[in-house]
Amino acid sequence: MGCTVLTLAATTATAQAHPRDPARGTLGAGDGWASYGTGTTGGASAAPEHIYTVTDWAGFKAALADGGTAPKIIKVKGTIDAEAEGCDSFAAPGYDFAQYLATYDPAVWGYDQNLDDEPADSPEGLRRVSAARQNTAIEAYVPANTTIVGVGRGAGFKGAGLQIKAVDNVIVRNLSFETPLDCFPQWDPTDGSTGNWNSEYDSAVLYGSTHVWLDHDTFTDGAHPDSSLPTYYGRVFEQHDGELDIVKGADYVTASWNVFADHDKTILIGNSDSAATAAVDRGHLKVTLHHNLFSNLVERAPRVRFGQVDSYNNHFVAGSGYGYSYGIGLESQLVAEHNAFTLPAGVPNATVLKKWSDAPLTADDNYVNGRRTDLIAAHNAGVPGEILRSGAGWTPTLRTSIDPVRAVPSVVDHGAGAGRLR
Numbered sequence: 001m002g003c004t005v006l007t008l009a010a011t012t013a014t015a016q017a018h019p020r021d022p023a024r025g026t027l028g029a030g031d032g033w034a035s036y037g038t039g040t041t042g043g044a045s046a047a048p049e050h051i052y053t054v055t056d057w058a059g060f061k062a063a064l065a066d067g068g069t070a071p072k073i074i075k076v077k078g079t080i081d082a083e084a085e086g087c088d089s090f091a092a093p094g095y096d097f098a099q100y101l102a103t104y105d106p107a108v109w110g111y112d113q114n115l116d117d118e119p120a121d122s123p124e125g126l127r128r129v130s131a132a133r134q135n136t137a138i139e140a141y142v143p144a145n146t147t148i149v150g151v152g153r154g155a156g157f158k159g160a161g162l163q164i165k166a167v168d169n170v171i172v173r174n175l176s177f178e179t180p181l182d183c184f185p186q187w188d189p190t191d192g193s194t195g196n197w198n199s200e201y202d203s204a205v206l207y208g209s210t211h212v213w214l215d216h217d218t219f220t221d222g223a224h225p226d227s228s229l230p231t232y233y234g235r236v237f238e239q240h241d242g243e244l245d246i247v248k249g250a251d252y253v254t255a256s257w258n259v260f261a262d263h264d265k266t267i268l269i270g271n272s273d274s275a276a277t278a279a280v281d282r283g284h285l286k287v288t289l290h291h292n293l294f295s296n297l298v299e300r301a302p303r304v305r306f307g308q309v310d311s312y313n314n315h316f317v318a319g320s321g322y323g324y325s326y327g328i329g330l331e332s333q334l335v336a337e338h339n340a341f342t343l344p345a346g347v348p349n350a351t352v353l354k355k356w357s358d359a360p361l362t363a364d365d366n367y368v369n370g371r372r373t374d375l376i377a378a379h380n381a382g383v384p385g386e387i388l389r390s391g392a393g394w395t396p397t398l399r400t401s402i403d404p405v406r407a408v409p410s411v412v413d414h415g416a417g418a419g420r421l422r
Contacts, residue, residue: 350382
């Protein structure tokens with residue numbers, strides 16, 4: 001099964017005997033929103049019978065399920081591929097992508113009617129069944145009081161979707177995530193004037209959970225960058241969603257020393273402007289992002305709705321197709337300070353911020369290409385008609401030491417990501 005329950009003899013080491021064992025690590029006091037209140041300890045107090053070493057997807061899911069919410073430590077060894085069997089293994093009997101393309105070709109179907117009412121035996125109905133099979137196969141639900149940690153270098157997941165849903169006290173460290181590839185995107189002819197392909201699956205979703213620490217992880221599209229995706233109906237066959245979603249009232253989250261790279265829609269904090277979502281999210285979505293490297297991304301680093309988000313000492317390196325870094329959404333209260341931005345020639349400072357809704361933010365002591373820059377003033381001067389207001393209305397207090405901004409590129413680039421946990 002690839003899952004080993006270690007014996008007492010093999011795990012006589014405790015947090016006290018091995019204080020530097022990352023599997024027993026806990027979030028330090030004052031280290032972002034996840035340190036608030038009860039703090040975040042994950043499975044640090046796990047008994048020997050709840051310490052696991054896993055090497056395959058079945059073993060990982062078995063370890064998650066074993067022992068309920070008792071503190072547990074799951075050590076991931078090597079790369080675990082949740083999609084190893086390939087897309088064909090998820091396809092429902094009778095599903096034929098060529099038939100799907102022929103049936104919903106805009107020249108035949110048009111752009112006025114979506115596919116939601118298509119019957120179960122239609123190409124869209126069979127696509128829905130196939131998508132559900134993939135969903136069951138690649139998603140893994142993380143229980144409360146759990147630490148998931150990579151062993152050494154090169155540990156992580158391909159094509160997996162970690163679901164941290166309605167639980168408290170979770171730690172995820174020292175792991176590389178290759179974003180899941182959606183095998184069965186849905187065509188929506190009504191999405192925009194010429195339709196769009198829409199995909200599912202994020203590497204990690206925090207849904208209604210509290211006290212979560214993501215540290216020294218790497219998130220990328222790996223072997224399947226957007227540039228490799230085909231085009232159908234004149235639109236990119238989008239097979240990626242996000243790298244990290246923090247939604248549905250999730251709260252008290254710290255993401256530190258991670259790498260988010262080579263992706264389009266990266267981090268979403270709050271997933272809708274709807275009244276129902278607002279009722280759940282108001283007063284929640286408290287997130288700290290510090291010492292993360294955001295490299296060659298297009299947008300959402302992050303896009304924020306509702307939450308009190310503290311983003312400091314991060315390094316943003318813009319690449320081809322760069323759209324923006326911070327998305328200012330409905331009732332967001334973003335504080336973005338002491339960050340460094342590296343923009344290529346021709347990309348204006350005004351693009352760092354993107355206004356989606358009228359919500360004030362604090363953006364002090366940020367540097368663009370080595371020069372101190374007022375991001376709000378740069379945006380307002382460069383994007384007429386989309387004026388952003390200053391002053392998020394709160395002051396972060398849960399911070400560790402703050403590095404001088406000029407040192408951030410070197411400090412973050414050399415210290416962030418999986419395999420660099422000390």
